[in-house]
Amino acid sequence: MTSPPQLPRNFLDEVERALAETRTGLEGQRARLAALEELHLIARSLSFELGRPVTVFDVVRTAVSSRERARRQQLLSLMRC
Numbered sequence: 283m284t285s286p287p288q289l290p291r292n293f294l295d296e297v298e299r300a301l302a303e304t305r306t307g308l309e310g311q312r313a314r315l316a317a318l319e320e321l322h323l324i325a326r327s328l329s330f331e332l333g334r335p336v337t338v339f340d341v342v343r344t345a346v347s348s349r350e351r352a353r354r355q356q357l358l359s360l361m362r363c
Contacts, residue, residue: 317360324354 321341328336328344338358345351 314360314363317357321354321357321361 324341325336328340332340341358342351342354345354
């Protein structure tokens, strides 16, 4: 059995802790949103170029360099977490 988290003696400390946790969560959501927006642009462009629905393999395979391929894989990882 776990005990409830201990509240700080100073309410300001509690508020600051909650703010820090929320900011951390928002930063992660911002990164995910940016990744999704970029993947959306890539997928739309590819779909138009190929004239068909695209797959995740198309997104990775059509990268022009190994560096771009790695970047797209990183974007996909952010989307799927």
